[in-house]
Amino acid sequence: MKAATCPAAVKVSPEITDDDRALFHEVISTDLADWQIEQVETPSKIYPRQEKLLAVHWHPEFVPFKHISRRVEKMFPNVQDKLMIPTQHNVLMSYGDYTGVEVDCYASGFNQKVQLLLHFENEKVKEAHVLKSMLAHTFKYRSSQLFEYMDTITKPMEDRIEKAAKATGADEDLVEMVRVYVTKIQTMLDEEWSSVPKDSIKNKLLKNYFDALRPKYGDTLINRLQAYLKAIKKQVKTDFSLKFFYRATEVIEEARSLGGCVVIPHPEEFWPILLAKYDVDGIEAWNPQSQRYTEFLISVVNEQNIKRPAGNKELLIFMGDDCHMSEKTKPVETQDPTKAAREIGLQPAWDDLNIRKKLIISGINRSSVIEEYKARMAG
CATH class of the missing domain: 3.20.20 (TIM Barrel)
Structure with missing residues (x-):
């Protein structure tokens, strides 16, 4: 009996197509059908x-x-x-x-x-005003994790990439496929920044985008991609600096003052x-x-x-x-x-x-x- 094989990653053009952009708009949209x-x-x-x-x-x-x-x-x-x-x-x-x-x-x-x-x-x-300013700072800093997540993939940060690939069995073709797509997402995010709903600027943007590619590539390949992405995200979260967050005692004191x-x-x-x-x-x-x-x-x-x-x-x-x-x-x-x-x-x-x-x-x-x-x- 022949062993089942995982579908191979495919070579993806770095050029942003109309389909890529349409999918990006679909994923970042906060309008409900x-x-x-x-x-x-x-x-x-x-x-x-x-x-x-x-x-x-x-x-x-x-x-x-x-x-x-x-x-x-x-x-x-x-x-x-x-x-x-x-x-x-x-x-x-x-x-x-x-x-x-x-x-x-x-x-x-x-x-x-x-x-x-x-x-x-x-x-x-x-x-x-003080609490709202504290929250605005925290929201902005917390959102910056998405950019570090994308930079890890697109720069790339080799130690994190190697660790995630080894942990999930991702081969070079899969790693490259993810890199190309995340580069496209990063580019479209920069190009359309002023109109991107702030609610979509979070780590799950990448997960949602790749989920939207399931009809094109099938569940098995996308599941492999998602496992690899999750391993990278875990490293980014672990290494994310805590020094720019407000201390819990400061947050509590401000809440109590109000x-x-x-x-x-x-x-x-x-x-x-x-x-x-x-x-x-x-x-x-x-x-x-x-x-x-x-x-x-x-x-x-x-x-x-x-x-x-x-x-x-x-x-x-x-x-x-x-x-x-x-x-x-x-x-x-x-x-x-x-x-x-x-x-x-x-x-x-x-x-x-x-x-x-x-x-x-x-x-x-x-x-x-x-x-x-x-x-x-x-x-």
């Missing part, structure tokens, strides 16, 4: 028995709130009490009475990048923040990416609350859905199934019997967190 709107507004499942909705960690990206609202209303038709706050990366966004953001920052005590969720009543950030609240997301990565006793309101004990430490973290929060000094507020427990709405605008066949399964307000951990047992001890449930957190933001 009718089929995308229908896909966004139609949930895959309905949860008629859920009456409380708590969602303080989700990313609208370029999807208009009106479509998001329709999806959530269809998904949870009997909700009587809700708290929904968007947390775009490094950009303040308002929905209803509240404004939120997920901020990249630097925790010097752990020498690592961390992220914090900041939440406010809308009125409190109308004149938040009357905002702070939550630690991504518990598997950032739970050590709890050890530093930062001035935060709570921590996600669960989200779709981070389920390993849920029960442990609830116990830690319970212990800290018992030992807290008189007059200090209790740490709250949150469950984050970390839903990225742009995933729901992609053709189903190119969606990441794990990311696509995330939904605003869908947090099964609240109903898990083992987790509920620990939450009962702390007197915490969705309803109590909604009530207490609204009170803190109003305070």
